Amino acid sequence: MPVLSPAEIEQFVDDGYVVVRKAFPRDLAELILPDVWAAMGYDAHKPETWDKAFIHLRQFLWHMPFEAVYTEKLRGAVDQLLGRGRWLVPMRSGWWPIYFPGHQKPPWKAPESGWHVDGGHQHHLNSPEQGLLGILIFSEIRPGDGGTAISLGSHLEAARFLAAAEPEGLKPGEISQKVAALPRPRVLEITGEPGDVALMHPLMLHSASPNTGPRVRILTNKTFPLRKPMDLSRANPAEQSPVERAILKATSAAQATR
Numbered sequence: 001m002p003v004l005s006p007a008e009i010e011q012f013v014d015d016g017y018v019v020v021r022k023a024f025p026r027d028l029a030e031l032i033l034p035d036v037w038a039a040m041g042y043d044a045h046k047p048e049t050w051d052k053a054f055i056h057l058r059q060f061l062w063h064m065p066f067e068a069v070y071t072e073k074l075r076g077a078v079d080q081l082l083g084r085g086r087w088l089v090p091m092r093s094g095w096w097p098i099y100f101p102g103h104q105k106p107p108w109k110a111p112e113s114g115w116h117v118d119g120g121h122q123h124h125l126n127s128p129e130q131g132l133l134g135i136l137i138f139s140e141i142r143p144g145d146g147g148t149a150i151s152l153g154s155h156l157e158a159a160r161f162l163a164a165a166e167p168e169g170l171k172p173g174e175i176s177q178k179v180a181a182l183p184r185p186r187v188l189e190i191t192g193e194p195g196d197v198a199l200m201h202p203l204m205l206h207s208a209s210p211n212t213g214p215r216v217r218i219l220t221n222k223t224f225p226l227r228k229p230m231d232l233s234r235a236n237p238a239e240q241s242p243v244e245r246a247i248l249k250a251t252s253a254a255q256a257t258r
Contacts, residue, residue, distance in 0.1 A: 003077040012081060013246045016155035016201040019192060023074040029138045029194035031065050036096060036138065036218060050216070053103035054208075057096035061220075067091050069136060074197055078132060078224050081199060083241040087131050087224050094134075094222035099146040099211035106212040108144035110187040114207040115151065115180040117158055117172070118223070123203075124169040125162045125247055128226035130202035132243065137192045139218040145191070146211030148198070148219075152186040154179055154205035159250035162203075179205045199224075201246055 004018060012018045037044045039059050070089055078087060121129045141147045161178045162170060170178070189209055190198045200206065202223075211217050232248060234240050240248065 002080060003073055004080050009080065009242050012199070012201070013242050013249060015152040015186075016204045016246065017150055017152070017188075017190075018077075018081075018199055019190070020074060020077045020197045020199065021192070022195050023077065023197035024069045024071045024136075024195050026193065026195045028065060028068055032061065032069075033138055033218065035061060036098075039096075040098065047102075047216075050100045050102070053100055053211075055096075055098045055100075057098060059096070061093040062091070066093055069093075077197075077199060081242050082131050082224065082226065083239075085227075086241070087226050090222055090224060093136070093220040096218065096220050097208060099208070099217040101145075101211055101214050101216060104146075104210040104212045106144055108146075108189065108210065108212045110149055110184070110189075111207045111209050115184075115205050116176040116207065117179055117203055117205055118221075119202070120172055122169045122171060123162060123175045124229075125159065125166060125251070126230040126232055127169075127202070128229045130223045131226040132224040133200040133202055133204060133206075134222040134224055135190060135198040135200070136220045136222060137196045137198070137218075138194050138220065140193055140215055141191045141217055141219070142213060142215070143189060143191055144211075145213035145215050146209050146217040147190040147192075149207045149209040150188050150190060150200065151179075151184040151205040152188055154182070154184070155201035155203040155246055156250035157182055158203035158205065159247045163251040175203075176205075201243060203247075
């Protein structure tokens with residue numbers, strides 16, 4: 001059975017994201033968390049010692065038990081968005097941006113700065129480096145807990161900027177600056193439970209957000225790179241991945257208005 005419904009696929013194309021609920025077991029998240037706390041040097045049971053608002057743990061977790069996070073369900077969802085056999089299965093975590101409670105007062109507001117499009121490479125419409133952006137959730141994230149803020153539909157704007165810049169493409173700072181300068185009428189804070197995974201289009205504009213809740217926010221960001229550059233000229237539309245479809249939707253709309 002497909003992991004994502006047709007409606008979820010269309011949401012991804014239009015808005016740039018979808019959340020796979022219970023993509024990996026909650027008890028697996030709980031098994032991995034002690035390693036994250038140990039790497040931070042903090043005690044999960046002594047919140048009075050959490051003296052920092054933010055720790056960016058630039059450390060990867062490899063091998064088991066972390067490899068088990070990439071379940072059949074999660075891989076199935078990625079297959080649906082990128083195309084089966086077209087991407088490389090990551091066998092490690094990404095970095096861990098961790099936000100602690102008690103340093104920001106509610107109510108939660110969308111961030112005014114920090115908006116960016118991921119990737120340290122030269123951006124092109126068919127860039128294979130990212131494929132998808134994954135947010136793997138390891139702690140409960142309720143509204144206001146500092147979930148990643150995303151600008152819905154911004155991936156379409158980014159694709160239009162890239163189309164106009166080809167064949168040279170855009171540097172990381174250039175594409176972020178261009179898309180971040182646009183209005184953001186639809187900002188969403190990603191929330192979820194341990195084991196949920198948000199999958200975002202590689203051109204999605206997003207930002208860290210303030211943790212105004214009572215819980216520590218723990219997640220890891222991971223890319224799902226493609227084996228080779230995207231093919232935006234597939235003769236059979238049925239062979240277009242949703243990631244490719246979103247780009248084609250944006251660029252064809254731009255051409256139609258010229």
